[in-house]
Amino acid sequence: MEKYLINPNERKSVINKDLYGHFSEHLGRCIYGGIYVGEDSNIPNVNGMRNDVVKALKEMGIPVLRWPGGCFADEYHWKDGIGKKSDRKKMINTHWGGVVEDNSFGTHEYFELCRQLGCDAYVNGNVGSGTVREMSEWVEYMTFDGVSPMAELRAKNGSKTPWNLKYFGVGNESWGCGGNMDPEHYGNLYKNYNVYVRDYKPDEHIIRIACGPNVGDYHWTKKVMDKVKYSTDAISLHYYTLPRDNWNNKGSATVFDRNEYISTICKAYRMDELINNHLAMMESVVPGTRVKLVVDEWGTWYDVEPGTNPGFLYQQSTMRDAIVAALTLNIFNKHSDRLLMCNIAQTVNVLQSVILTDGKKMVKTPTYYVFKLFKEHQNNTLLGSYITSDKIASKNDGGREFPQLIESASIDEHGVIYSTIANTSDVKKAKIKCQLADSRIKSIKAEIITGDSHDLNDFGKKEKVCIKEFSGFRKLSDGFTAELPACSVIRFTIER
Numbered sequence: 001m002e003k004y005l006i007n008p009n010e011r012k013s014v015i016n017k018d019l020y021g022h023f024s025e026h027l028g029r030c031i032y033g034g035i036y037v038g039e040d041s042n043i044p045n046v047n048g049m050r051n052d053v054v055k056a057l058k059e060m061g062i063p064v065l066r067w068p069g070g071c072f073a074d075e076y077h078w079k080d081g082i083g084k085k086s087d088r089k090k091m092i093n094t095h096w097g098g099v100v101e102d103n104s105f106g107t108h109e110y111f112e113l114c115r116q117l118g119c120d121a122y123v124n125g126n127v128g129s130g131t132v133r134e135m136s137e138w139v140e141y142m143t144f145d146g147v148s149p150m151a152e153l154r155a156k157n158g159s160k161t162p163w164n165l166k167y168f169g170v171g172n173e174s175w176g177c178g179g180n181m182d183p184e185h186y187g188n189l190y191k192n193y194n195v196y197v198r199d200y201k202p203d204e205h206i207i208r209i210a211c212g213p214n215v216g217d218y219h220w221t222k223k224v225m226d227k228v229k230y231s232t233d234a235i236s237l238h239y240y241t242l243p244r245d246n247w248n249n250k251g252s253a254t255v256f257d258r259n260e261y262i263s264t265i266c267k268a269y270r271m272d273e274l275i276n277n278h279l280a281m282m283e284s285v286v287p288g289t290r291v292k293l294v295v296d297e298w299g300t301w302y303d304v305e306p307g308t309n310p311g312f313l314y315q316q317s318t319m320r321d322a323i324v325a326a327l328t329l330n331i332f333n334k335h336s337d338r339l340l341m342c343n344i345a346q347t348v349n350v351l352q353s354v355i356l357t358d359g360k361k362m363v364k365t366p367t368y369y370v371f372k373l374f375k376e377h378q379n380n381t382l383l384g385s386y387i388t389s390d391k392i393a394s395k396n397d398g399g400r401e402f403p404q405l406i407e408s409a410s411i412d413e414h415g416v417i418y419s420t421i422a423n424t425s426d427v428k429k430a431k432i433k434c435q436l437a438d439s440r441i442k443s444i445k446a447e448i449i450t451g452d453s454h455d456l457n458d459f460g461k462k463e464k465v466c467i468k469e470f471s472g473f474r475k476l477s478d479g480f481t482a483e484l485p486a487c488s489v490i491r492f493t494i495e496r
Helices: 051-060 071-075 107-117 132-143 149-156 183-194 218-228 258-285 319-334 366-377
Strands: 002-014 021-023 064-067 120-125 167-170 207-210 234-241 292-300 339-345 355-358 361-364 381-387 391-394 400-403 405-411 417-423 430-436 443-450 473-476 479-484 488-495
Touching: 002 405, 002 417, 021 292, 051 107, 051 355, 051 361, 051 366, 064 107, 064 167, 064 339, 107 120, 107 132, 120 132, 132 149, 132 183, 167 183, 183 207, 183 218, 218 234, 218 258, 234 258, 234 339, 258 292, 258 319, 258 391, 258 400, 292 319, 319 339, 319 366, 319 405, 319 417, 319 443, 319 488, 366 405, 366 417, 366 443, 366 488, 381 417, 400 405, 417 430, 443 473, 479 488
Parallel strands: 002 430, 021 064, 021 339, 064 120, 120 167, 167 207, 207 234, 234 292, 292 339
Antiparallel strands: 002 381, 355 361, 381 405, 391 400, 405 417, 417 488, 430 479, 443 488, 473 479
């Protein structure tokens, strides 16, 4: 039986709600058809936003939404997406599918979506093909409440009052699709552009995010950090989980054997190593730095579903993805002292999405239910916790290991403790005995997401994967014992 210790006396960092953030790019059917259908659609909507999707995302607890990209951000010119829709410029989305982008979803629509969702805004600016003036005017357009050309233009387009912009990204993947730059060049550009991302509201600082590394590019982190150390609030990290670690043959989202399942989980667990190493590199440049890390693109990336546009990145989501989401969110919780925000890619119909749509139909994926199960952690205080666990070795990854059990625990303002545990094994149950230091337990309840690793939710069928009550535990005076099914994610709610 594995030992699980939670110490309510060891109060650590606050788990910023934005570690549970999401990402929506002009890519495939994420925006168009997924979130936005237009005011004249026969799909029920408010100001063009799908009612069913907005309702589901609110119930899931979406805290912040990144937009408009991704790679699309560095070919997006914001003035093309304002004003009368019939007059907006059309363009070819050269990054994603070569389809026509009609710019009917632009700045006003994005902030309307944030309003309906009740979430914060994270806008990514164009450094790759844009200009300093273009970025400066966009920030002014969004946030300035006074007399200026951009404020007047915004009012003319229907929004006299400026919006609240919490985060602003200065470029995206500047090492690749965002300009193919070297880190020194990007670092200098960042400082130049950042001067003109002005805080127009005296009581509201726009949190600036510099383009950080791809996966394990520690050289990029070191060089960019050296350039931006006094002018940025955070540096971003992008890491996708590819089962086969081969961009030309990534593997199927739904057809995989046990070795590929294990390899997927093993690669997802690498997130912990990457966070540790990039933070250490940032610390080596500026000891005690205030600059934080943002993981604003993460999740599984498979080959697209057969018969779909390769540029749309549409994939299904199974219990395998639920395990990836759960272990990753637990890792983020454990690093909440240095992580500022994280954004899964992407919200609807793209990569490891939480929602799939098909015309009027909508499906909540297993990943959706993980986010909903974990939402109680948002803005709680991380507690000291530790669990013993067997290790699982991946044959496809040179015997690299990861723990069978991955957990985190937090406490809310009322003293209620939430513990989330992922049993990453697809075949092996786990027995645990949990003890809470200096505690006498009043009540415990638990909920679970579980199933075969291949289980998924599909259109027109009863949900296979969802949140259910879990009774496989026994309350003790100072904790509990439990038997966790294979391939499961469980949340314990504990009152003392």
